[in-house]
Amino acid sequence: MTVTPGDRGGSVCGALPDAVSPPVPRPGGCIIEGMAPLAEILSATDPERRSRWIVDTLVEAFADLMSAAPEAFRVKFRKMAADPFAFYRGSAPLFYADVATLADPWVDERTSRVWIQGDLHAENFGTYMDGDGVLIFDVNDFDEAYLGHFTWDVQRLAASIALLGWRKAIPDAGIDQLVAGYARAYVDQVRRFVEAREDEHDHALRIDNTAGPVHELLLRSRLSSRLGLLDAVTETEGYDRVFRHGPGVRRLGDAEHATVVEAFGRYLTTIPADRRLPDPAYVIKDVVGRSGFGIGSAGLPAYTVLIEGLNQALDNDIVLSMKQGNVAAPSRVVTDPRIADYFRHHGHRTAVSQRALQAHTDRLLGSTEIDGVGYVVSELSPYARDLEWDELTEPRDIAPVLDHLGRASAKIHCVADADSDQSLVGFSTEEAIAASIGDRDDEFVGWVCTFAREYAAVVRDDHRRFVDAFRSDAIPGVQATAGLDG
Numbered sequence: 001m002t003v004t005p006g007d008r009g010g011s012v013c014g015a016l017p018d019a020v021s022p023p024v025p026r027p028g029g030c031i032i033e034g035m036a037p038l039a040e041i042l043s044a045t046d047p048e049r050r051s052r053w054i055v056d057t058l059v060e061a062f063a064d065l066m067s068a069a070p071e072a073f074r075v076k077f078r079k080m081a082a083d084p085f086a087f088y089r090g091s092a093p094l095f096y097a098d099v100a101t102l103a104d105p106w107v108d109e110r111t112s113r114v115w116i117q118g119d120l121h122a123e124n125f126g127t128y129m130d131g132d133g134v135l136i137f138d139v140n141d142f143d144e145a146y147l148g149h150f151t152w153d154v155q156r157l158a159a160s161i162a163l164l165g166w167r168k169a170i171p172d173a174g175i176d177q178l179v180a181g182y183a184r185a186y187v188d189q190v191r192r193f194v195e196a197r198e199d200e201h202d203h204a205l206r207i208d209n210t211a212g213p214v215h216e217l218l219l220r221s222r223l224s225s226r227l228g229l230l231d232a233v234t235e236t237e238g239y240d241r242v243f244r245h246g247p248g249v250r251r252l253g254d255a256e257h258a259t260v261v262e263a264f265g266r267y268l269t270t271i272p273a274d275r276r277l278p279d280p281a282y283v284i285k286d287v288v289g290r291s292g293f294g295i296g297s298a299g300l301p302a303y304t305v306l307i308e309g310l311n312q313a314l315d316n317d318i319v320l321s322m323k324q325g326n327v328a329a330p331s332r333v334v335t336d337p338r339i340a341d342y343f344r345h346h347g348h349r350t351a352v353s354q355r356a357l358q359a360h361t362d363r364l365l366g367s368t369e370i371d372g373v374g375y376v377v378s379e380l381s382p383y384a385r386d387l388e389w390d391e392l393t394e395p396r397d398i399a400p401v402l403d404h405l406g407r408a409s410a411k412i413h414c415v416a417d418a419d420s421d422q423s424l425v426g427f428s429t430e431e432a433i434a435a436s437i438g439d440r441d442d443e444f445v446g447w448v449c450t451f452a453r454e455y456a457a458v459v460r461d462d463h464r465r466f467v468d469a470f471r472s473d474a475i476p477g478v479q480a481t482a483g484l485d486g
Contacts, residue, residue: 038454042098044461051465054094055475058466061093061332065300066477072291073478077470084456085163087463092119092144092329094462095156098455099149100333106444107149110432113339114425115356115416117409118144118330120153121160125405126386127221130204130360131275135221135383137205137214138358138408143376145353146330147339147424150413150433154186155455157409158448161402162456164389174395176449181399183448185406187441193414193430203411204359205404212400213392221385227315229382234286234306234317241317242286243306250289252303259370260287260303260322267322267368267377270351275363283308285317300324304380319380320364324373325350342424345374354378356425357412 044050059066066073080090088095104112117124117139126140158179165175193203207218234241243249252260261284268282286306302323309316325346331339343349347367355361364379392398414430437444473479 038451039458039461041102042458044458047465050462051469051474053097054091054462054466055469057094057097058091059476061327061329063477065326070478070482074480074482077475077478077480081463081467081470083167084460084463085160085167087466088160088163088459089119089121089123091462091466092156093332095159096152096329096333098458099152099155104149104151105447106151106436108432108436110427111151111429111436112149113147113334113336114150114413114429114432115353116146116148116150116153116330117142117357117412118146118148118153118328118353120157120409122157122164122389122405123160123386125408127218127383128362129381129383130358131363132360134204134360135207135218136360137210137218137387137404139412140384140386142350142354142357143326144329145350145357146328146334147336148330148334150429150436152330153409153413154183154448155451157405158182158452159455159459162452163459165398166456166460168393170395172453176453178395178398178402179449179452180445182402182406182409183445184441185403186410187437187444189407189410190414190430190433190437193410194434203407205408210404213397214387214401214404217385217387221383224382224385226318226382229319229380230315230317233304233319233380236314240285241306241314243288243304248291249304250291252287252289256289257287260305263322263368263370263375264305264377267366267375270348270366270368271364277310277363281308281310281318290321300326305377318364320377321380322368322375322377324370325367325376328353339424345369345372347374347376349374350376351378356416359411359415 039045042050043053062073076090080087119141120139124139124141125137127135127137128140130136161179161182162175165178170178189203205214205218207215207222210218230241233244235244236242245251264282264284264287284305284307288304290302290304300323302321305320305322307318307320309318325348327346328349343352345367347369351365351367354365362379362381364377366377368375368377387401392401410430413433416425416429469475470478470480473481
């Protein structure tokens with residue numbers, strides 16, 4: 001079966017379309033020797049067909065959420081309309097619908113079903129305080145995490161680099177160099193794990209082993225405090241803290257409050273025994289509804305819970321986020337029932353995936369259900385800071401950051417086999433990836449660079465087509481004109 005854009009279909013994890021043989025990279029080329037550029041393979045040179053593919057894919061992915069919260073999706077789509085990179089961030093299902101139609105020369109039965117972050121773009125990295133109290137720079141978003149081709153993470157990140165480079169007016173040759181630096185750092189770090197030069201659990205990007213913008217970001221995170229976060233989102237009422245009123249904050253009625261408290265009790269049973277705090281730490285002080293999350297979380301119900309913390313001092317209270325889990329974008333093209341059946345719901349999938357991909361995770365990470373719908377629960381940490389790209393303008397400044405991102409990408413893949421359920425990943429991920437690449441480093445790097453350059457060009461055209469479709473109310477379920485007066 002050959003799947004093409006405009007058809008509806010998916011690929012079993014690890015399988016290639018029957019009519020496509022493994023591709024061989026060619027200098028300056030796309031996927032297979034003699035094959036047309038990627039834009040032609042994806043029918044992106046046919047404006048009408050590509051526009052239908054974009055709209056159909058987004059509607060299929062988001063129909064339920066658009067129906068439940070059309071205004072939130074109108075805001076999401078307006079943010080996506082800002083520029084090609086914003087569109088790329090908000091359209092992960094489109095990326096997977098595309099790559100699922102392409103042959104992948106770097107995966108086999110094992111490397112096609114490893115834990116992946118699922119939405120690995122350049123702005124999904126930042127700092128956090130790990131479960132051992134160490135400030136870490138790493139991937140910081142796991143809403144789309146699933147199992148799939150290890151290359152999908154690498155490709156998605158690489159294309160995001162190309163889009164950012166284009167936005168900064170970096171020439172194609174410079175973008176190729178930046179993407180190649182990322183890909184080589186990824187391969188080098190995988191090999192370091194294989195050769196036991198570094199243990200994947202011990203390797204982490206910390207204050208003591210980073211430099212440049214990443215090091216500076218970690219230092220700025222160090223200046224944050226729990227008290228600063230608490231003062232920003234809570235206030236004292238009598239002798240205790242409660243949440244402040246403000247934009248995005250919604251007070252709950254008695255019935256909804258009781259439902260959330262009951263769900264919180266179920267969440268406590270999902271925290272691993274060796275990570276639990278003393279029971280008094282989980283005493284609930286206040287609960288509110290929340291809205292106004294980022295591009296990827298539009299339409300997802302969420303709550304914020306204030307709990308006692310390690311002691312009764314008000315400056316040690318802890319703020320938790322309880323957010324409805326979304327359907328992971330890779331799961332739309334990975335049809336292996338062994339994977340889907342392992343997860344109880346999307347909140348459970350998010351929490352399990354984060355534990356697999358991130359060593360020493362948040363001790364408060366867990367999941368729960370409300371009315372049969374899954375929610376992921378985690379701390380709203382004062383030490384979480386996203387990597388900002390606005391001040392990174394010159395390739396000489398960007399290149400060291402991408403080296404860090406390449407090594408962080410390798411770490412999340414290679415740490416996963418040790419921390420995940422062995423029935424899902426029962427092999428050494430780093431050994432499997434290293435074997436897939438073999439001694440073809442240059443070919444792998446060239447393949448990643450070519451995909452990044454050509455897919456970024458497709459995305460730039462897709463962004464324009466998306467904006468045209470949205471402005472003309474051609475996306476069912478969300479009307480751009482609905483926000484106008486009169």
